[in-house]
Each structure stands twice: as structure tokens, then as C-alpha cells.
Amino acid sequence: MTSPLQQKLKVTGPVVITANRLGDGAVVYRSADGTWTTELDAASVVTTAPAATELLTAAVADKLMAVDAYVAPVEITPDRRVRPGNLRERIRCNGPTVALPGER
Amino acid sequence: MYLYDDFDRTLVDERVREFRDQVARRLSGELTEEEFKPLRLMNGVYLQLHAYMLRIAIPYGTLSSAQLRTLAHVARRYDRNYGHFTTRQNIQFNWIKLEELPDAMADLARAGMHGMQTSGNCVRNITTDQWAGVAPGEIEDPRLWAELLRQHLTLHPEFSFLPRKFKIALTASAHDRAAVRVHDIGLRMHRNGAGETGFEVIVGGGLGRTPFIGKTIKPFLPKRDLLSYVEAILRTYNQYGRRDNIYKARIKILVHELGAEKFAREVEEEWQSIKDGALALDPAVVAEIAARFRYPDYELLEDNPPELRNARAEDKHFRRWLDNSVANHKLPGRAIVTLSLKREGEPPGDATAQQMEAIADLADRYSFGEIRVGHEQNLALPHVAQRDLPALWRALDEIGVATPNVNLISDIIACPGLDYCSLANARSIPVAEEITRRFKDLDLAHNLGRLHINISGCINACGHHHIGHIGILGVEKNGEEYYQVTVGGRADEGAELGKILGPAVPYNEIADVVEDIAAAYLELRERPEELFVDTVKRLGVEPFKERVYATR
Numbered sequence: 001m002t003s004p005l006q007q008k009l010k011v012t013g014p015v016v017i018t019a020n021r022l023g024d025g026a027v028v029y030r031s032a033d034g035t036w037t038t039e040l041d042a043a044s045v046v047t048t049a050p051a052a053t054e055l056l057t058a059a060v061a062d063k064l065m066a067v068d069a070y071v072a073p074v075e076i077t078p079d080r081r082v083r084p085g086n087l088r089e090r091i092r093c094n095g096p097t098v099a100l101p102g103e104r
Numbered sequence: 105m106y107l108y109d110d111f112d113r114t115l116v117d118e119r120v121r122e123f124r125d126q127v128a129r130r131l132s133g134e135l136t137e138e139e140f141k142p143l144r145l146m147n148g149v150y151l152q153l154h155a156y157m158l159r160i161a162i163p164y165g166t167l168s169s170a171q172l173r174t175l176a177h178v179a180r181r182y183d184r185n186y187g188h189f190t191t192r193q194n195i196q197f198n199w200i201k202l203e204e205l206p207d208a209m210a211d212l213a214r215a216g217m218h219g220m221q222t223s224g225n226c227v228r229n230i231t232t233d234q235w236a237g238v239a240p241g242e243i244e245d246p247r248l249w250a251e252l253l254r255q256h257l258t259l260h261p262e263f264s265f266l267p268r269k270f271k272i273a274l275t276a277s278a279h280d281r282a283a284v285r286v287h288d289i290g291l292r293m294h295r296n297g298a299g300e301t302g303f304e305v306i307v308g309g310g311l312g313r314t315p316f317i318g319k320t321i322k323p324f325l326p327k328r329d330l331l332s333y334v335e336a337i338l339r340t341y342n343q344y345g346r347r348d349n350i351y352k353a354r355i356k357i358l359v360h361e362l363g364a365e366k367f368a369r370e371v372e373e374e375w376q377s378i379k380d381g382a383l384a385l386d387p388a389v390v391a392e393i394a395a396r397f398r399y400p401d402y403e404l405l406e407d408n409p410p411e412l413r414n415a416r417a418e419d420k421h422f423r424r425w426l427d428n429s430v431a432n433h434k435l436p437g438r439a440i441v442t443l444s445l446k447r448e449g450e451p452p453g454d455a456t457a458q459q460m461e462a463i464a465d466l467a468d469r470y471s472f473g474e475i476r477v478g479h480e481q482n483l484a485l486p487h488v489a490q491r492d493l494p495a496l497w498r499a500l501d502e503i504g505v506a507t508p509n510v511n512l513i514s515d516i517i518a519c520p521g522l523d524y525c526s527l528a529n530a531r532s533i534p535v536a537e538e539i540t541r542r543f544k545d546l547d548l549a550h551n552l553g554r555l556h557i558n559i560s561g562c563i564n565a566c567g568h569h570h571i572g573h574i575g576i577l578g579v580e581k582n583g584e585e586y587y588q589v590t591v592g593g594r595a596d597e598g599a600e601l602g603k604i605l606g607p608a609v610p611y612n613e614i615a616d617v618v619e620d621i622a623a624a625y626l627e628l629r630e631r632p633e634e635l636f637v638d639t640v641k642r643l644g645v646e647p648f649k650e651r652v653y654a655t656r
Binding site: 020022023024025026027063064067068086087088091092095096097098100101102 | 130131133136137151152153154155156184185186200201202203450451454455456457458522523524531533534537583585
């Protein structure tokens with residue numbers, strides 16, 4: 001598989017770095033202090049390709065906490081909250097759009 | 105049921121120990137993800153959108169009640185209390201933690217289950233008719249031959265790194281419930297002119313981005329040659345199959361590009377060099393494996409006993425379920441009962457831990473402790489006494505698996521789609537749920553008759569949309585979910601690929617489109633007995649296209 005660092009990054013709006021946590025596969029985001037968080041609001045948001053590349057490079061170098069890191073689009077709400085930028089990321093962030101069996 | 109021996113148990117136990125060590129080394133950082141990923145995939149462990157997913161094989165779709173209870177235990181202890189039965193007689197758990205996977209696998213191994221060869225470029229779980237061994241008119245139980253293939257092809261060193269994954273299915277009934285014509289190898293048991301039983305060998309079927317109906321390369325293969333001939337096909341594929349392009353790596357592309365005749369000649373040449381060697385099946389070995397299949401000690405029963413006649417006369421709900429979900433058994437006085445995992449507004453193929461446990465208990469009580477899993481994502485109890493049907497129906501109804509919609513429009517086959525799958529472009533489950541709500545009126549569903557809807561959330565076609573009577577394929581256009589519709593596909597002995605109806609429609613219109621197609625069919629059919637697929641065959645897609653796009 002091609003490393004995300006080998007792919008040309010096109011950044012046209014706010015983005016974050018996301019991955020899955022190694023131990024349980026949970027969706028995590030790279031935060032400004034260089035750790036991973038499950039809270040999208042705590043993710044480091046950047047808007048340029050060089051900044052995204054720098055964040056992604058650090059994320060990929062972390063071989064132990066998270067896997068399959070990549071750049072994902074986000075939206076910033078008027079009250080400065082961070083929201084997933086497309087359906088796939090909304091589902092990753094919020095879970096399946098359907099009730100789980102037995103949870104109805 | 106097939107009884108595993110010490111060899112099988114040792115093999116699975118050793119694999120669990122090996123995987124436990126690999127997980128520990130990954131968690132400590134000793135193994136990188138690049139090193140670990142192929143190891144986890146060899147055990148059926150994927151990383152999906154929100155979590156790890158574990159896929160467990162249910163060889164030829166046969167489960168014991170003890171195994172089903174173990175699956176319930178895994179769902180409850182390690183997952184979120186449910187499992188998803190797939191279109192290839194597997195079960196998937198969607199929320200397993202890597203840290204807990206070795207324990208889950210150890211629990212599964214104690215019940216003789218594992219995830220080996222449920223992923224990767226190897227021979228996957230070998231599937232068959234979920235009514236194998238009990239279907240009336242069946243030539244013989246195909247599971248013996250599936251088991252022989254399973255034993256031969258499990259951890260086969262030559263076939264552990266094929267160009268791409270490889271799927272084999274068998275059937276021994278005139279009506280194909282195993283979709284053998286859309287597998288890499290399909291084996292159809294039949295008798296030749298001399299009355300001998302053997303296999304029609306079909307290769308190069310498959311769905312995905314380039315769908316093909318398989319081609320027959322050997323009309324009759326004697327049983328003794330099953331392993332050697334399958335080995336010759338796999339060797340030919342291993343040698344000539346493409347490894348430079350993942351989208352052209354399946355055997356269907358090789359068969360298509362070489363042509364079925366040339367491919368058959370290549371196989372034949374390879375086969376001639378091995379057919380009389382160690383792989384020629386010794387009848388004593390076959391008998392030994394056959395002896396490890398345990399069949400119920402059936403008592404002789406009368407057909408249509410008074411308990412059944414009375415319940416049928418007295419209760420219209422029971423009658424509807426009986427007519428829809430209960431099939432004839434090869435023996436008088438018994439029945440095959442399909443348990444619908446397609447309740448209105450719920451994900452197709454999902455079962456909770458509580459349902460699994462209750463079904464295991466009912467299997468013990470009414471079906472000699474045996475459960476079957478079909479590629480349509482339903483379960484079956486294969487050995488039910490007809491006199492027990494009323495009591496069984498009440499018990500199944502209580503746990504929500506007696507919806508009388510088997511083979512009807514709400515009996516939808518669907519992949520997990522974008523709600524779970526990292527490959528998907530669009531959601532499948534909410535589309536399926538909405539369609540079941542639109543067709544919750546069982547009178548309407550029964551009036552529509554046999555009508556299979558298959559939904560895939562991407563071109564990989566895990567929901568087998570190409571062979572749905574109505575096929576729905578999710579695609580993404582400018583960040584929005586759209587759905588392309590095909591009609592006229594079928595998976596059975598008359599397998600055909602559906603034809604595209606027209607431009608894809610957005611998410612919020614797809615259930616309307618299905619309603620339009622259903623309404624058009626009711627107007628167009630010549631008589632109520634003419635099935636939807638037969639109307640499509642007679643008239644083509646045009647009248648359906650006109651109806652669907654007239655107002656769009």
C-alpha cells in the first residue's frame with residue numbers, strides 16, 4: 001500500500017489527521033500536543049498542505065498508538081466547533097447511522 | 105454435523121497461540137503495522153471504519169447449537185451484543201478490540217471455530233446449499249465433498265498466496281441455493297448417463313467490478329478426481345493469473361482473457377500429470393471422512409400430523425409463516441424451517457446474542473442441535489418434526505425471527521456498507537431498512553411473490569447486487585450517495601447478471617424507485633404466477649425504465 005506520505009496532498013479547506021487506535025481500532029485524531037484524542041474538537045486543524053504534511057509525518061512516525069493515519073476534511077462551525085467534512089468522516093466520528101441490533 | 109478430530113483441534117489451537125504472540129508483539133511495538141497486517145488478515149481480522157472486525161468461517165453453513173452459543177458469548181463478551189451473518193456463510197463481529205482478539209479466538213477454538221482463510225489471497229470458506237443433506241431430491245449430501253476440499257485446502261502451502269482471493273461453492277440439488285455460477289469454482293453434483301454421480305465444474309464466475317457468470321469446463325468429473333482437478337485449476341490460476349493489477353487478478357479475468365476452452369485445455373494438461381497420483385481419492389479415505397458426519401437418529405413420522413393440520417386451519421398467521429418459511433424435508437413428517445433475519449427496519453443478517461442463544465436452545469429442542477446459515481443471510485433449522493411446527497413458530501416469533509418474508513421483497517441481502525466498511529462508498533443498511541418499512545404490508549409482499557433485492561455499498565459487490573432480481577449499487581457522486589439500479593439478475597441455476605435501468609438516483613429516492621419498479625411489475629405481469637424476473641426477461645428493462653424515470 002502506498003504510504004500517505006507518498007501521496008500528493010491537496011488541501012482546499014480545514015483538515016485534521018485521523019487514524020484508528022491500535023489497541024481497539026477506535027477513531028482518533030491528532031492533537032496539537034502530538035498525542036491522539038477521540039474528540040474531534042480537540043484535534044489540531046490546519047488549512048495548508050505543508051502544515052498537513054508536517055502533522056501527518058509526525059502521526060505516521062508514531063507506530064505504536066494509531067494506524068493508517070490520513071488527512072481528513074473538516075468543517076468549522078460559526079461557534080468554532082470542528083465537524084467532520086464528509087459522510088464517511090461523519091460516520092467514523094459518530095458511529096453507524098442506524099440503531100445497532102438490540103438497541104431499539 | 106462433522107466431528108473434528110485431534111488434528112483439526114491442534115491446528116486451530118496452535119494458530120491461536122501463534123496469533124496471541126503476534127498481537128503481543130504488535131502491541132509492544134516489536135512488529136510494525138506493515139508486518140502485522142498480513143498476519144491479522146490471515147486470521148480474518150480487518151480494520152474497519154470504527155473498529156476491528158473479526159470474520160469467522162462457518163464451513164458449508166453448518167453450526168451446532170454449542171457453536172452458536174459460543175458465537176453469542178463472543179458477541180456479548182467481546183463485542184456489542186450482536187453478530188452479522190454474511191453472504192458467504194461467515195459471521196462478522198464489528199467491534200472487537202485487538203487486545204481481546206486472542207481471548208475471543210481461544211473461546212471460538214474451543215468450539216471448533218476460527219477465522220483462518222476468511223481473508224487474504226487464499227481459498228476462502230467453502231460454501232454450499234444450506235439445505236444440504238435434508239433437501240428432497242438432492243443427489244447426495246455435498247458437505248462431504250466440501251469437507252474434503254476444506255481439509256485439502258486449509259493452509260495448503262502452494263495456495264496461500266494466490267493472485268487474489270478464491271471462492272468455491274457446491275450444490276447437489278436441481279435448484280441452486282449456493283449460487284455456484286458466480287463463484288471462482290462452482291461444483292454442481294449430478295448423475296451422468298451411466299447413473300454415476302459426479303460434478304459439473306464451473307469456473308470463472310464472480311461479481312465485483314467485472315461480473316461474470318461462470319463457464320462449464322468439465323461437464324462431468326468423477327468424484328475420485330475432485331481434489332486433483334480442483335488442484336489443477338488452482339495451479340493453472342496460480343501460474344497464469346495476473347499479479348500486476350488487483351482489478352484483473354481474479355480467475356474470472358484469466359478465464360475471460362484466455363477463453364474458457366483454452367483455460368480448460370491448460371487445466372486438463374496439468375490434471376493429466378497429477379490425476380492418478382496422491383490426490384486420487386481413495387474410497388477408504390472418503391469413507392473415513394464420511395463416517396465423521398453425524399446424522400440425526402430420526403424416528404419415523406407421518407406427514408401432515410393433526411397438530412399441524414389443526415394449527416394451520418385455526419391460525420392465519422401460522423398458516424402464512426408455514427407457507428412461506430417452511431420447506432419440505434427429504435423425510436416424511438419433517439420440515440426445514442428458515443428463520444428470517446430480515447425483520448422490518450432492522451439490518452439484514454444481524455442477530456443479537458440473545459437471539460443466538462434462544463435459537464441454539466430451539467435447535468436443541470427441535471432440530472437435533474443443528475443450525476444452518478444460508479448465503480441469503482438467514483438461518484435454518486434443518487430437522488424439525490412437523491408436529492412441533494406450531495410450538496416452534498411461537499418461540500421463533502417471540503424472538504423476532506418468524507417474519508414470513510423469506511424470498512420476498514423485504515428479504516433483502518445487503519453488505520454492511522458505509523456504516524461499517526472502509527471500502528464502501530455509500531450506505532446499504534439504511535436503504536434496506538427503509539425498503540422493508542415500505543413493504544411491511546405482507547399482503548403486498550406476498551402478492552409481489554419471489555423477488556430478491558441485493559444491495560452493495562460499493563463496486564466490490566459483497567451484497568451481490570449484480571444477481572439481485574433488483575440490484576442496488578451505492579456510488580458516490582460529488583460527496584453524495586447515489587444508487588444505481590439493475591433488474592433481472594438471478595443467482596440460481598439460471599444465473600444471470602442484472603441490466604442497468606438508467607442513471608443513478610440519490611439516497612432519498614432509492615426506496616421510491618423500488619416502489620415504482622414493484623408497481624410496474626404488478627401492472628405488467630401476465631398472471632400472478634409470473635415472477636418478477638420472468639416479467640423482466642419477457643419485456644426487458646424498458647417498461648421499468650420508463651416508469652422509474654418518467655417523473656425523474
